[in-house]
Amino acid sequence: MNYRHAFHAGNFADVLKHAVLARILDYLGRKDAGYRVIDSHAGIGLYDLAADEALRTGEWHGGVGRIRSARLSPALREWLAPWFAALRAVNGGDDLLLYPGSPAIATALGRLQDRYHFNELHPQDAATLAALYTGDRRVRVGSEDGYVTVRAQLPPRERRGVVVIDPPFEEPGEFDRLTRAVQDAHKRFATGCLMIWYPIKDVAAVDAFLKAAAAVGYPRLVAIEQWVREVGGDGPLSGAGVLVANPPFTLADETEAILPELNRLLAEDEGAGGRVLRLAQDG
Template identity: 50%
Template sequence: MNYRHAFHAGNFADVMKHALLARILVHLRGKETPFRVVDTHAGIGRYDLAGPQAERTLEWRAGIGRMEEPFGPEVEPLLAPYREVIGATRARYGETVYPGSPAIVRELLRPADRAVFVEKHPEDGAVLAERFNAVHNIKVMLMDGWIALRGLIPPKERRGLVLIDPPFEEPGELARAASRLRDAMRRWPTGIFAVWYPIKDMAEIESFVAAASGAQARDLLRLELLVDRPDGLRLAGSGLLVANPPWTLAGEAGLLLPALAERLARRDYGAFRCERLEREPPRETRGPHVPGGS
């Protein structure tokens, strides 16, 4: 109940997560039939990077703050939906405002699509409801995201995405995420599920991925971005474990992640992982040295 994403908004993990979220939503928009999005730990939806929380940590400077310069011709088109959402958010709410996952979903929903945003924190949930409940195809629920997940799937739509992005404040949260993902895949076998996770200790992450995979390993895509060498203490990277991934996502992530690893690297180190079944070490890419990176 203490986690507030406003302190971390726009950091390297947000850039990775939101760029890939936009790619998944673009894929869902590729068919005419409506889809459903469930965001189980939604936060407040958008964040002021000039606000007191973001200004206290300045994490965004080593994340979205490094994204202004365009990438090459293979990567930049893949970032276009993400950049367009950022532009629309800034045009509507101010040049220092960064969109969280609910704002990205809202911008990429079509009129016939539906979304449910869930938030447990009472203050954040109230802000989220004020910002999104008036949107005709979005519903905000103020409750525990893990409890909501079981009640919200399967939806009436056969297609859709569940974004699971818990704060990982409590012991055993990774194990719980693995268990809930396996259960969710059984309950909605045609849905796409994306679980975000922080990377500090790689051994812990390997255990999480193994537990989440089970008999469903062939339907999982493991995507990771490392901006520092994991030492078991500090946040060195983040991952997105995607069940039933769009067929285009592996190829797109294979272009996006190395570019982000190079751009967002700390202390001359960046690495990425994009894999389905095989377990291989992340490939290292050398990025620019960033003195005192956040």
């Protein structure tokens, strides 16, 4: 309940997480049929990079700021194109004044036939999120435990879409709760896409979580990880990953091809790196 993403919006971990989400949404949008986005830990949706929280940490300068000012290869620019489109949509052009969280990325890339359920437990943040979408009939905002949302909202009426789980990792046992969420999502919406964000602090805990997730039974399961300095220690977050169940068929190969360049752009020292793990592959 104490975590506020406004201090970290647009940092290196957001770049990877939101670029992957944008590619998933771009893939879903290639078919005319509507889809649903369910975001269990949604935050406030949109972040002012000139607000006190962003100014106090300045983390966005090492993430979205660095990417926006870099000279990118054609391959990386194409991979980032859906995320760039969301940035332009919320800013009304190429200026970078606001940073979109997962809800704003989803609605910026969505269509009239798509639907959204955004959940945020923090009461003040939930109210801010609801105000952002006043009048948007595509969006419903809830305020309950995020893991309850996963169970309650699945399966979606559309039978296609993505479930985003991005918990704050404030309390012990978060990886156990995530494992149960993977099981719940598979039981209720086995054909849907599931995307989970996780920090990389305790490597053994991360590996145990990925092993448990792989045992759930998804036919395709990919983990994409990045660290901007050597993992370990008690300092600022150095690494994070996203676990994607039922990813678009091209996601792993496309990401693996551009990840070395993305690593170089966001690296803070020689300990930076990244990897794409294919934890399950059908066929």
